[in-house]
Amino acid sequence: MTQPIRIGIVGYGNLGRGVEIAMRQNPDMQLVAVFTRRDPATVKAGVPVLPVTAADEYRDKIDVMLLCGGSANDLQGQGPMFAAKFNTVDSFDTHAKIPEYFDLMNKVAGDNGHISIISTGWDPGLFSMMRLLAGAVLPHGQDYTFWGKGVSQGHSDAIRRISGVKDAKQYTIPVQEAIEQVRAGKNPKLTTRQKHVRECFVVAEPGADLAKIEEAIKTMPNYFADYDTTVHFISEEEFAAKHQAMPHGGFVFRSGNTGSGYQHIIEFSLKLANNPEFTASVLVAYARAAYRLSQEGQTGAKTVFDVPLAYLSPKSGAELRRELL
């Protein structure tokens, strides 16, 4: 029996906890420690919890560090810091900054002899892979991506900042009719409003002006003004009972024609009961790939586009060919 791949987690929020949970299903890996910026005494995990500053001592005890912080505030600093000392996998998802983040991680990981797989998860991640694959097979065609039904953290936060709002969850929901048009090969031109609707569940402060809150949501630029938005005011009890899950998902289509004009439709979809646990499972599969790439002597930054699928599976090449090809 070969040694398990030794894993560390940096950041113990929903994603970090998801990684710990995913470890149970991947017996070729072993979670060694969790690193946090909080007071470690306040964080309970199934393995030692240490301050981020203690990571240095684990350079020979951890094969791959999974960076589970957010893109907005954590990864641009933590990414290079950890890539200097460890192989890393992250879910950096600030789209506009990916090229710059890749270059930075590529330099630091490369200079230090490590592998850093960036921007894994499902979008960026699995959805990106489908867009690449489908576009390579059908060079003449059109891509469509729909998200949801799922909770958007950013939109929920935006509602919570409105005066008189105590708590809120916002669901992004794809328009079924638009999906059906794409699936039927009609290649529709769809506006923002025609692709998704937004549904908000809001707990108001006692005595708050509900009409005013609803108006503030529906007219909020960037977040809601371009969408058909529904607002439901509900009790704190109902909110606690029905809106704590973190479902998400979505659809990637490519509708294209081959040279004689025949139409072909490629569809990929995810229906996820728990977004962070699923995302964590993708990170864990890429941790296996990072370890193998590193064992081969490869270095630098990689994305899901650069990693052969075989590296994600614990099975050997011969097993994969026999069982899955």
Add this chain to the structure above:
Amino acid sequence: MTQPIRIGIVGYGNLGRGVEIAMRQNPDMQLVAVFTRRDPATVKAGVPVLPVTAADEYRDKIDVMLLCGGSANDLQGQGPMFAAKFNTVDSFDTHAKIPEYFDLMNKVAGDNGHISIISTGWDPGLFSMMRLLAGAVLPHGQDYTFWGKGVSQGHSDAIRRISGVKDAKQYTIPVQEAIEQVRAGKNPKLTTRQKHVRECFVVAEPGADLAKIEEAIKTMPNYFADYDTTVHFISEEEFAAKHQAMPHGGFVFRSGNTGSGYQHIIEFSLKLANNPEFTASVLVAYARAAYRLSQEGQTGAKTVFDVPLAYLSPKSGAELRRELL
């Protein structure tokens, strides 16, 4: 402008013609010649048509040879013959023989410094990739593959061998109710009969005993006995008008749970108006990958599991990260 990748086609049936058609959509490639076992004078293509035996003279003029013969009779011989002289891509799909074929091609291609990507297309091929990817992300779960609606060549041939049958087409059709159960996360146990039905369109010889033909089809072991089969007798005119297209497609699902028990469903589907043209488009994308792997100095046999997705696209790594990640 870099030189285009120089492509050869071996075997000019539906798949070979599909490759020629796909070349129009891939300006970074150029079709150099078609090689056939028929009398080249009887084959009309847009490039020189030559006997298979003339391929030797093209060793320095073709970068990748696309082997477009069938698995049953052509590829086991042609594969190694061409892998000794060229980089190759094929669609070998006799599932039980893939491990043996891989080993043979790996040895011949490796010994001669070539790359051979075997078993591309959509199943094996894209569907296999989805099974690997989904299984790596959701280690605890269940796979479902449905095929169709599409023409099965083998089943159509079987019907044509029945006495009194002049022509026939058989469509494999997935059972919609079974798909809906899987999509809804019910993890059904499905028998062969519950997954697909078979629909046959038959042109009978004048005076043939239709009841006897129908009985012979429906009770045919391996091919039809385990399925609910419908037989329609139609005129030669209707057959010519309505049953010449070659549609196909199918669905790959993985329904699995992450460690806390949350259920997730990954679905991939294809709806193809023309099976050989689509399959050819997959081969062409893998021809690009074969060329690049070869340029890097890699040798031996590869499958879709071994090739990073980036190698399939004409775009650069930076373009892919900016546009598709």
